Amino acid sequence: MTDSLHHHKVSNWLAEVPEYQGLWSWITSIDHKQIGIMYILSGIFFFVIAVGLGLTMKLQLCVPMNHMLTQSTYNQIFTMHGTTMVFLVGMPLIFGTGVYLTPLMIGARDMAFPRLNAFGFWVFLFGAIFLYFSFLGGGAPSGGWFSYVPLTSKAYSSGTGIDYWALSLFVTGIGSVATGVNLIVTILGLRAPGMTLQRVPLFVWMMLFTAILTVLALPALNAVIVMLEFDRFMSTHFFETASGGSALLYQNYFWFFGHSEVYILILPAFGWVTETIPVFSRKALYGAGFVSASTVAIGFLSFGVWIHHMFTTGLSFAVLYIFSLSSLIIAVPTGIKVWTWIATMWGGTIKLTTSMLYSIAFIIQFTIGGLGGITFAVIPLDWQLTDSYFVVAHLHYVLVGGFLFAFISGVYYWYPKVTGRMLSETLGKIHFWIMVVGFNGTFFVMHFLGLYGMPRRVWTYPHGMPVLASLNMISCIFAFVLAASILIFAFNLVYSFLKGKIAGDNPWEAWTLEWATTSPPHPENFERLPPVHSRRPLWDLTHDVGENGSESGDMKAGEQKA
Amino acid sequence: MKKKGMDNVIMGMLVFVASESIFFLLLVLAYVNFHKVTGAQAATLLEPVKTGIFSIALFASSFTIWLAEKAHEKQAIAQFKMWLFSTIALGTIFIAGQAEEYYRLIMDKITIDRDLFGTTFFTLTGFHGLHVIIGLLMLTLILGLSLWGRKHEPSEVGLQSVAIYWHFVDAVWVVVFSVVYLWRYVA
Numbered sequence: 001m002t003d004s005l006h007h008h009k010v011s012n013w014l015a016e017v018p019e020y021q022g023l024w025s026w027i028t029s030i031d032h033k034q035i036g037i038m039y040i041l042s043g044i045f046f047f048v049i050a051v052g053l054g055l056t057m058k059l060q061l062c063v064p065m066n067h068m069l070t071q072s073t074y075n076q077i078f079t080m081h082g083t084t085m086v087f088l089v090g091m092p093l094i095f096g097t098g099v100y101l102t103p104l105m106i107g108a109r110d111m112a113f114p115r116l117n118a119f120g121f122w123v124f125l126f127g128a129i130f131l132y133f134s135f136l137g138g139g140a141p142s143g144g145w146f147s148y149v150p151l152t153s154k155a156y157s158s159g160t161g162i163d164y165w166a167l168s169l170f171v172t173g174i175g176s177v178a179t180g181v182n183l184i185v186t187i188l189g190l191r192a193p194g195m196t197l198q199r200v201p202l203f204v205w206m207m208l209f210t211a212i213l214t215v216l217a218l219p220a221l222n223a224v225i226v227m228l229e230f231d232r233f234m235s236t237h238f239f240e241t242a243s244g245g246s247a248l249l250y251q252n253y254f255w256f257f258g259h260s261e262v263y264i265l266i267l268p269a270f271g272w273v274t275e276t277i278p279v280f281s282r283k284a285l286y287g288a289g290f291v292s293a294s295t296v297a298i299g300f301l302s303f304g305v306w307i308h309h310m311f312t313t314g315l316s317f318a319v320l321y322i323f324s325l326s327s328l329i330i331a332v333p334t335g336i337k338v339w340t341w342i343a344t345m346w347g348g349t350i351k352l353t354t355s356m357l358y359s360i361a362f363i364i365q366f367t368i369g370g371l372g373g374i375t376f377a378v379i380p381l382d383w384q385l386t387d388s389y390f391v392v393a394h395l396h397y398v399l400v401g402g403f404l405f406a407f408i409s410g411v412y413y414w415y416p417k418v419t420g421r422m423l424s425e426t427l428g429k430i431h432f433w434i435m436v437v438g439f440n441g442t443f444f445v446m447h448f449l450g451l452y453g454m455p456r457r458v459w460t461y462p463h464g465m466p467v468l469a470s471l472n473m474i475s476c477i478f479a480f481v482l483a484a485s486i487l488i489f490a491f492n493l494v495y496s497f498l499k500g501k502i503a504g505d506n507p508w509e510a511w512t513l514e515w516a517t518t519s520p521p522h523p524e525n526f527e528r529l530p531p532v533h534s535r536r537p538l539w540d541l542t543h544d545v546g547e548n549g550s551e552s553g554d555m556k557a558g559e560q561k562a
Numbered sequence: 563m564k565k566k567g568m569d570n571v572i573m574g575m576l577v578f579v580a581s582e583s584i585f586f587l588l589l590v591l592a593y594v595n596f597h598k599v600t601g602a603q604a605a606t607l608l609e610p611v612k613t614g615i616f617s618i619a620l621f622a623s624s625f626t627i628w629l630a631e632k633a634h635e636k637q638a639i640a641q642f643k644m645w646l647f648s649t650i651a652l653g654t655i656f657i658a659g660q661a662e663e664y665y666r667l668i669m670d671k672i673t674i675d676r677d678l679f680g681t682t683f684f685t686l687t688g689f690h691g692l693h694v695i696i697g698l699l700m701l702t703l704i705l706g707l708s709l710w711g712r713k714h715e716p717s718e719v720g721l722q723s724v725a726i727y728w729h730f731v732d733a734v735w736v737v738v739f740s741v742v743y744l745w746r747y748v749a
Contacts, residue, residue, distance in 0.1 A: 112570045112574065113570075113574060116574075177578070177581050180577075180581075181574050181577045181578050181581070182574070184573075184577050185570050185573045185574045185577065188573060189567075189568070189570040189573055190570070215577055215578075215580060215581040216580065216581065216584050217584075218581070219581050219582065219584040219585035219588070220584060220585075220588055222585060223584075223585050223588040223589060223592075224588075226685070226689075227592065227685070230674070230681070230685060234674055234675055235675035236674055236675055236680075236681035236685065237675075237677060237678050237681045238592065238681055238682075238685075243677060243678065244596065244599045244677075244678045245596075245678060245681075246595065246596075249592060249595060253588055253592075256588075
């Protein structure tokens, strides 16, 4: 509370920043903080919808031979669930945190292209709404989130659902490229004096590579969507095998995008926890150079592993071996990161805040998800497990246990900065434990479902199969525990916004630049910037390390002219 | 504080062009992927010499926009407008050539939905043509600014970033022209 007394002209929470009052100020905003918040709120909005879709699927699968949903409704629901989670939840959450935090972390006034920033967001939002318009326009898409041909060709999907899917993703894809370009230029061009690329917070570094991957991978999605829609609208023959086209071309192009997309999603998650873990361990990040370098390695390798999604399509052994190898190799830089997080905590003074709990759970669950992922790099195992619930378990461990847990860790960490108020730690810890139980209960058993042969994307399963009924029931029950935890989270977000403890500038005693300004930040971001001589400018400020900073390998004083 | 190094707008355009390159790369690869089926048709239906002449117009426009940039740097405004106008004219000639080619093919019942050749050929060259047209619109905008804009318009970086885009459109055509029209001479 005492901190807040120092704040004068700038009010203490978001609702009272005069520049941010009224709906119009948000709609017309080109302020990176407002746009970031709108990105994140839309992400959370679509997240709630997609969780609802997921629960519907779980209810349908609770018992064998359930007739709650029809086959085709079920197809629509899992397609919308997956598409929403990847494109309308994952992407806005990473871009939201990216455009909100990046300028603050590098000491900039705004993004490089503020109008382009607004363009990126609104294009995304309209594309997203367009996808949901499919329900009114004659049925949602039902080709799965990757919409393989020939299923999605006109002959087998004659409705408009696939077109909504394709055009929506094309539009949101344009927004993603715009924001990607913007982030790259912001990070490369707008850093504060003294902030060399070696000194940017690791989150910013990972955002840079996320943006590079976005800019280079999204065009592949756009290309494949163009070809798919040409096939559907203009009767072209790209993917039509009967007239010499190639359905495999679709898979190649889609996964060239799709596997990079996986890293587009997970790199920011690495970024979030790489910021929180050192702060709550009260130690500088161990092996920061390794973290940066392994990010670069992941960035490059992520373009060379896509075939592991296609191991069962009858490729030559040479191709199988090469992509098996590259998919195994990409686990190494990822493993390096896990190692550095653990080494950072080792010997640190760990503060088990809700944010830290989420980060720790992230490390454990992401590692489980990663091990599941390596399974698919091993060709015989892939042949056995592909398109089974093992895949579903793996991807949810990486994207929920990994991405979402890291995101929530970030929310508990940065919420005070964004709103000026602390999230309730009591509610936070209840939220955390229920969510850990709910998440693992829902998804861990799916590994076994897959091993016992349950294929993914089936609307039901027969009576009398070994273990399927009981495991599905367990998964179903825990899914509702998971959903309950999300309700607690939502309540906490709203309640703390109104009643939370006033945060002050730097409640966690963190050391990156975003904590050097008020909470919420003034529309101009900074009144003045502290000097940047290391990765931890605020630490230097309070610990009076002077020119040499605290991380000796990191800086040579005076080398960088302010 | 004015930073040294690359201007942000230029950097933004370069990154955007990198993104676009991947898009075209995949369209070119789609064409190449089906070449064993479509190559024979490309050899009989297309007229490399005629298209080659129109292509020279497009390649020349890369040179004229470079001259326009040089003139703009030296504040030789009359020259600048002349070279800019030449660039637009050359780009328009190229598009006219493409229109003529499309017209001829479509009259011969070679359409986008006819077979794999039509599919890949029209998609690839069509997207390139679309980019040329967008480039022409941007160049016209620059010309309009130089004729009727305020004193400092068009800005140096505005002109440079449009030039980068224009060079990119040209470079893509070098690849597309080689792959689609000249491949037959390799075999």
